[in-house]
Amino acid sequence: MILVDQVTKYYGAHAAVRDLSFEIAEGQCAxxxxxxxxxxxxxxxxxxxxxxxTSGRITIRGIDAEAQPHEIRKFxxxxxxxxxxxxxxxxSEYLRFAGQLRQMDRGAIDRRLPEVFxxxxxxxxxxxxxxxxxxxYKQRVGIAQAIVHEPALLILDEPIQGLDPVQIxxxxxxxxELRGKHTILLSTHILSEIRQTCDRVLMLHEGIIAAxxxxxxxxxxxxxxxxxxxxxxxxxxxxKALKDVETVDEVRIAENPSGDIIEAIVTAHEDARGEIxxxxxGANLELLxxxxxxxxxxxxxxxxxxxxxxx
Amino acid sequence: MKAVWLLxxxxxxxxxxxxxxxxxxxxxxxxxxxxxNAIAVGEGRRLSSEVLELFLFNGAFVIEAAAAxxxxxxxxxxxxxxxxxxxxxxxxxxHEIVLGKYLAALIFLSVVIVLSGYLPALIFVNGKVSLGHxxxxxxxxxxxxxxxxxxxxxASSFSPHPFIAVxxxxxxxxxxxxxxxxxxxxxxxxxxxxxxxxxVWNHYQSFRKGLLQLSDVTYFVTLTYFTLLAAxxxxxxxxxx
Numbered sequence: 178m179i180l181v182d183q184v185t186k187y188y189g190a191h192a193a194v195r196d197l198s199f200e201i202a203e204g205q206c207a208x209x210x211x212x213x214x215x216x217x218x219x220x221x222x223x224x225x226x227x228x229x230x231t232s233g234r235i236t237i238r239g240i241d242a243e244a245q246p247h248e249i250r251k252f253x254x255x256x257x258x259x260x261x262x263x264x265x266x267x268x269s270e271y272l273r274f275a276g277q278l279r280q281m282d283r284g285a286i287d288r289r290l291p292e293v294f295x296x297x298x299x300x301x302x303x304x305x306x307x308x309x310x311x312x313x314y315k316q317r318v319g320i321a322q323a324i325v326h327e328p329a330l331l332i333l334d335e336p337i338q339g340l341d342p343v344q345i346x347x348x349x350x351x352x353x354e355l356r357g358k359h360t361i362l363l364s365t366h367i368l369s370e371i372r373q374t375c376d377r378v379l380m381l382h383e384g385i386i387a388a389x390x391x392x393x394x395x396x397x398x399x400x401x402x403x404x405x406x407x408x409x410x411x412x413x414x415x416x417k418a419l420k421d422v423e424t425v426d427e428v429r430i431a432e433n434p435s436g437d438i439i440e441a442i443v444t445a446h447e448d449a450r451g452e453i454x455x456x457x458x459g460a461n462l463e464l465l466x467x468x469x470x471x472x473x474x475x476x477x478x479x480x481x482x483x484x485x486x487x488x
Numbered sequence: 489m490k491a492v493w494l495l496x497x498x499x500x501x502x503x504x505x506x507x508x509x510x511x512x513x514x515x516x517x518x519x520x521x522x523x524x525n526a527i528a529v530g531e532g533r534r535l536s537s538e539v540l541e542l543f544l545f546n547g548a549f550v551i552e553a554a555a556a557x558x559x560x561x562x563x564x565x566x567x568x569x570x571x572x573x574x575x576x577x578x579x580x581x582x583h584e585i586v587l588g589k590y591l592a593a594l595i596f597l598s599v600v601i602v603l604s605g606y607l608p609a610l611i612f613v614n615g616k617v618s619l620g621h622x623x624x625x626x627x628x629x630x631x632x633x634x635x636x637x638x639x640x641x642x643a644s645s646f647s648p649h650p651f652i653a654v655x656x657x658x659x660x661x662x663x664x665x666x667x668x669x670x671x672x673x674x675x676x677x678x679x680x681x682x683x684x685x686x687x688v689w690n691h692y693q694s695f696r697k698g699l700l701q702l703s704d705v706t707y708f709v710t711l712t713y714f715t716l717l718a719a720x721x722x723x724x725x726x727x728x729x
Contacts, residue, residue, distance in 0.1 A: 226577070227577060227727065229728050255573065259570035260570075265501075265505045266502075274498055278580055279579065280579060322574060
């Protein structure tokens with residue numbers, strides 16, 4: 178559905194994204210993950226035909242974005258980082274206006290609005306002025322305007338930004354509900370967001386795609402081994418013993434002031450369980466437990482960010 | 489045209505729902521009433537037509553100021569609130585956005601202008617003026633409002649904040665008006681060119697006297713057209729850059 182080929186976008190002399198190339202299939206839910214300033218918003222704005230690429234080509238459903246942005250806008254729903262609402266309008270009026278802007282006729286809007294209210298959970302505030310709504314509800318109104326015309330492509334920029342924990346859970350459920358009905362692109366810097374809502378991850382780092390794939394693929398790609406060890410003994414001795422192991426990259430020791438049992442998470446660039454066990458025993462510490470902790474998305478992200486920073 | 493009307497209706501609805509629309513209208517009407525009172529019942533005796541001329545002339549400045557203030561609601565406010573993204577990601581053309589917003593402001597301001605019509609009507613109580621004179625004066629006011637709204641739209645199109653849009657419009661309009669005085673100390677042929685730029689001091693003069701001169705109508709229509717056209721270009725550059 179989406180084909181991005183060697184796309185670069187400069188703001189003055191600064192390249193916000195460089196040589197982006199990826200494909201997104203119809204019906205997929207893809208998440209753009211990256212730190213602040215990684216190029217997520219620029220990528221989504223390029224795909225929403227809000228920004229013109231400095232070089233490269235974007236094709237959506239076979240339509241060239243540079244040549245026919247107007248055609249693409251007909252089947253896009255976009256939620257920017259700030260919901261684009263008019264505070265003086267009521268929710269219903271605003272969604273009618275958004276529908277009419279997307280060339281829906283009054284009959285189609287009348288039929289569609291109850292469905293949108295159901296999906297997004299806006300029935301209770303349908304006649305309330307938008308100015309009176311909480312941030313969470315305004316975010317829902319933002320999503321409602323993006324889906325009111327049943328767009329094939331739904332683009333959500335930081336959809337859970339500024340929401341409280343309850344609203345975050347509700348928003349995740351909402352995005353999961355929208356999967357299958359739309360191709361969804363969303364951006365976030367929150368890892369759990371991607372895991373719980375997307376079936377594909379594109380990790381952006383300093384304007385380039387550092388990695389892409391499913392969570393499982395990315396975990397394999399980094400080849401990181403994360404080992405959890407439990408020992409009885411001295412904190413400093415354990416730290417020194419583990420750091421002496423050549424393959425170990427990072428040691429995180431959990432503070433445990435109440436006793437002498439220490440728990441540590443050890444990250445190594447290959448499977449180092451044998452060496453870690455020997456090092457602990459060699460340091461006269463009592464090894465109580467050792468097991469491989471599956472490399473999670475957070476670890477993948479940290480590894481890739483470090484790799485990017487080191488390059 | 490459907491999209492233009494859709495935007496016009498939304499904007500008009502915003503004007504009547506927010507205090508700013510009423511506030512601008514109320515202040516404009518109050519100022520017009522005060523200046524009419526000062527002219528009609530102030531010191532000295534005046535002919536009815538003189539009262540009307542003076543009222544129209546001062547009223548033109550009031551409308552000019554009101555139109556300048558409207559520029560904050562045009563594009564800069566939406567940009568500042570983030571609502572512009574809804575328009576920019578919708579299949580609507582830049583000229584439709586500009587026209588929709590311009591028409592809404594012009595309709596609202598025209599209503600304010602018409603509402604002040606009771607003031608010249610009061611002249612009929614103790615005097616006599618021609619309806620044609622009043623009509624010409626009011627047509628001129630609407631044309632003047634149209635041109636200043638065009639300038640406001642252009643200023644609003646590249647201002648990051650509504651207040652800057654108002655300030656910029658005020659500076660441009662004041663500059664055009666001051667050109668009349670600059671012309672007085674300038675030699676021909678530059679004098680004629682500079683004086684030509686002034687909307688009220690030069691081009692509204694015929695309207696206040698009850699005349700509809702093609703050259704003055706052309707001035708206001710041309711100014712409106714080119715400022716709106718420039719605003720469309722600016723908006724296009726911002727939307728797709």
